[in-house]
Amino acid sequence: MIEIxxxxxxxxxxxxxxxxxxxxNFSIKEGELVAIMGSSGSGKSTLLNILGMxxxxxxxxxxxxxxxxxxLNETKAAKYRNKFLGFIFQSFNLINYKSAMxxxxxxxxxxxxxxxxxxxxxIKYLSQVGLKEWAHHLPNELSGGQKQxxxxxxxxxxxxxxxxxxxxxxxxxxxxxxxVMDLIQNINDQGNTILVVTxxxxxxxxxxRIVHLKDxxxxxxxxxxxxxxxxYV
Amino acid sequence: MLDxxxxxxxxxxxxxxxxxxxxxxxxxxxxxxxxxxxxxxxxGFKNGIAQEFAQDAATSVWVWPGTTTKEYKGLNPGxxxxxxxxxxxxxxxxLAEQIDLKxxxxxxxxxxxxxxxxxxxxxxxxxxYQFQEIENAKMSRGRFISYQDETNTAKIAVxxxxxxxxxxxxxxxxxxxxxxxxxxxxxxxxxxxxTEDREEERIFIPITTAQKVFNGGDKxxxxxxxxxxxxxxxxxxxxxxxxxxxxxSNLQQAHTVAPDDTNAIHVWSALEEAKRFxxxxxxxxxFFWFVGVCTIIAGVVGVSNIMLIVVRERTKEIGIRKALGAxxxxxxxxxxxxxxxxxxxxxxxxxxxxxxxxxLLGPNIEVDYVVNPSVNFNVALSTVFVLVLAGAVAGxxxxxxxxxxxxxxxxxxx
Numbered sequence: 001m002i003e004i005x006x007x008x009x010x011x012x013x014x015x016x017x018x019x020x021x022x023x024x025n026f027s028i029k030e031g032e033l034v035a036i037m038g039s040s041g042s043g044k045s046t047l048l049n050i051l052g053m054x055x056x057x058x059x060x061x062x063x064x065x066x067x068x069x070x071x072l073n074e075t076k077a078a079k080y081r082n083k084f085l086g087f088i089f090q091s092f093n094l095i096n097y098k099s100a101m102x103x104x105x106x107x108x109x110x111x112x113x114x115x116x117x118x119x120x121x122x123i124k125y126l127s128q129v130g131l132k133e134w135a136h137h138l139p140n141e142l143s144g145g146q147k148q149x150x151x152x153x154x155x156x157x158x159x160x161x162x163x164x165x166x167x168x169x170x171x172x173x174x175x176x177x178x179x180v181m182d183l184i185q186n187i188n189d190q191g192n193t194i195l196v197v198t199x200x201x202x203x204x205x206x207x208x209r210i211v212h213l214k215d216x217x218x219x220x221x222x223x224x225x226x227x228x229x230x231x232y233v
Numbered sequence: 234m235l236d237x238x239x240x241x242x243x244x245x246x247x248x249x250x251x252x253x254x255x256x257x258x259x260x261x262x263x264x265x266x267x268x269x270x271x272x273x274x275x276x277g278f279k280n281g282i283a284q285e286f287a288q289d290a291a292t293s294v295w296v297w298p299g300t301t302t303k304e305y306k307g308l309n310p311g312x313x314x315x316x317x318x319x320x321x322x323x324x325x326x327x328l329a330e331q332i333d334l335k336x337x338x339x340x341x342x343x344x345x346x347x348x349x350x351x352x353x354x355x356x357x358x359x360x361x362y363q364f365q366e367i368e369n370a371k372m373s374r375g376r377f378i379s380y381q382d383e384t385n386t387a388k389i390a391v392x393x394x395x396x397x398x399x400x401x402x403x404x405x406x407x408x409x410x411x412x413x414x415x416x417x418x419x420x421x422x423x424x425x426x427x428t429e430d431r432e433e434e435r436i437f438i439p440i441t442t443a444q445k446v447f448n449g450g451d452k453x454x455x456x457x458x459x460x461x462x463x464x465x466x467x468x469x470x471x472x473x474x475x476x477x478x479x480x481x482s483n484l485q486q487a488h489t490v491a492p493d494d495t496n497a498i499h500v501w502s503a504l505e506e507a508k509r510f511x512x513x514x515x516x517x518x519x520f521f522w523f524v525g526v527c528t529i530i531a532g533v534v535g536v537s538n539i540m541l542i543v544v545r546e547r548t549k550e551i552g553i554r555k556a557l558g559a560x561x562x563x564x565x566x567x568x569x570x571x572x573x574x575x576x577x578x579x580x581x582x583x584x585x586x587x588x589x590x591x592x593l594l595g596p597n598i599e600v601d602y603v604v605n606p607s608v609n610f611n612v613a614l615s616t617v618f619v620l621v622l623a624g625a626v627a628g629x630x631x632x633x634x635x636x637x638x639x640x641x642x643x644x645x646x647x
Contacts (some may be wrong), residue, residue, distance in 0.1 A: 052556070082558020099248040107557040115241065156559065174311045210271045223610070 001162060001193045002028040002051065002223060007060035009046055013181045019044045021057070022216040028162075028195065033188040033226070035204035038213035045166075046198050047213070051195065052085055052164050053077045058197040065161045082110050086155030090167035092147040100126060100139035101135040107158035125153040129183060156192075163187070163194040169203055170217045174232075181206045181229035202227070237517055243571045253543060257572070258579030260539050261620060264532035265583030272589045273591050275521030277598065277606025279514060292333070292469060293367055294477060294502045296456040296484065305491035314488050314497050318444075318451040324483055328480045331463040331476045336361035337453040339443050346415040347438065348400055353585045355396055357414060357436045359443025365425065368432075373397075375408045378439050386441045390419040393433030397424045412436070417446060431514030460504075466511060473504040529616060536620050537627030540572055544631040551635040561636035568632045569625050580617040588613060 020043045028034055038044045049055035062069045064084055094103045104122035126135050129149040139147055151212040155163050169177035188194050204210050205227045212220035246253050282327035287345040321337040365377040373394055374523040382389055401407035411418040427433045443449050463469035481500045490497040551564050595606045
């Protein structure tokens with residue numbers, strides 16, 4: 001699903017150049033649940049930016065579902081993002097003046113799905129995350145865990161190839177964290193490819209594979225026995 | 234523009250951000266409102282000045298004599314110049330083409346005026362029949378001196394309204410009453426109105442009567458002329474300067490006065506005085522233009538500020554939409570679409586309110602120097618467009634920048 005070959009990225013800081021990613025190689029197959037771990041400054045955010053097509057690598061290859069991601073203009077990047085990727089953020093990033101349903105329906109708006117269908121689909125995904133009754137509530141009427149579940153429903157709504165989760169449990173207490181991870185595991189069980197960036201060991205161990213980043217290189221890439229989050233819920 | 238889905242999205246945003254919409258709209262509407270009211274009063278002020286000045290804006294030229302101060306052709310300085318009928322007739326004929334109205338004037342002195350037992354202390358002036366128009370005096374009752382009165386040396390008088398009011402308050406109308414000037418009865422045939430009380434304290438009698446009855450001989454004190462209206466003001470001034478100098482040199486020759494003796498014969502033209510007023514109104518126009526431009530700038534700054542704040546508030550939303558697959562251009566387009574929609578609507582609301590107010594109150598405003606404040610609709614309309622455009626431009630750059638921010642970090646910070 002994701003192929004990365006010798007990926008390099010550096011940022012210019014005045015006269016200095018900061019080499020953030022130093023030749024990454026890895027691949028993710030369909031249906032995997034991968035945790036990317038690393039301390040801050042290890043390059044995991046940069047990697048996520050590049051995987052999310054929000055930034056471009058200096059050199060190296062990135063193939064997503066067989067499509068080479070290279071030299072994209074903004075329009076094309078936007079199209080690919082909409083078609084291939086679903087984002088889940090630490091701070092949920094729901095639009096606060098839109099109800100849960102409207103937030104979930106938003107990616108479909110950019111797929112030019114008609115309004116009525118959008119809403120039906122949004123309700124469907126909200127009920128999948130168990131928030132059907134909350135469909136018409138605004139984000140600030142929801143708890144943190146509920147917000148993240150709305151965000152997950154939103155990421156799912158566009159039916160992407162890959163879900164990119166950036167510290168999805170970073171703003172949640174451990175109980176809600178496990179609930180969210182349980183949901184992510186369930187989605188993965190349905191065959192979705194998910195990539196989770198985290199720095200929490202227990203969250204990482206709820207994935208099937210852990211990629212450890214340090215100073216821009218992969219220091220460890222191992223398959224783990226998945227800990228089911230449901231046992232903590 | 235015709236994308237219904239987009240309009241729905243925009244109306245959603247407007248409906249759910251009532252306060253933001255209201256504040257943006259209010260700032261634009263009040264900006265336009267203040268601007269239009271200000272422009273209206275600028276115009277009103279201009280109108281007021283023009284009206285105030287129109288009363289005095291006759292093209293009149295006046296001549297009065299003085300004393301020579303220079304020796305000329307063997308004549309000593311210190312001679313008093315005396316204008317005579319011949320001066321009047323000569324000048325009138327020589328410059329006939331340039332003259333519209335003309336009249337001599339004589340101040341009748343050493344007389345007593347009585348109405349019944351009451352002594353009147355008002356000036357008596359002998360004038361010709363065209364003098365009324367030269368003076369811009371409006372007849373309230375009866376008539377002015379006529380040509381026949383002049384040829385017949387009629388013993389009639391025309392009095393100012395103030396005299397009529399002060400002296401003839403016990404009779405219905407002063408017309409037909411007789412006043413006694415040095416023992417000779419004069420019949421009152423008319424009363425006139427002037428802009429100032431002082432000018433209504435005069436009694437006019439035919440110049441011929443004044444000269445024959447009161448030993449005036451052929452002496453006159455003033456010559457008064459008006460010139461025909463010219464195409465524009467500058468032409469009018471040029472005409473009057475030319476007429477003045479020709480008239481002056483004629484009179485100087487007739488009275489053997491040195492050409493550079495400014496004190497012997499005075500020629501005064503209202504138009505040249507008027508020029509000062511005109512340049513005043515020009516300056517006022519300039520001032521209001523300046524104020525208007527400053528107000529527009531203030532409006533532009535205000536609207537731009539609001540737009541900056543709005544876009545800043547929505548930066549995160551822009552990032553979210555982008556992550557969800559929106560093209561940068563569609564995000565910027567949507568935000569500008571919404572803001573232009575709001576600013577345009579509220580701009581027109583402000584425009585309609587302010588113009589309505591001016592229409593309603595404008596004609597009723599009666600203050601010195603402010604007459605019928607009103608505003609040119611096209612000017613007002615273009616200010617609305619300027620403000621809307623300024624808002625759009627001010628909103629565009631931050632929105633564009635926000636839509637092109639790359640990193641996930643932008644979405645990380647709460």
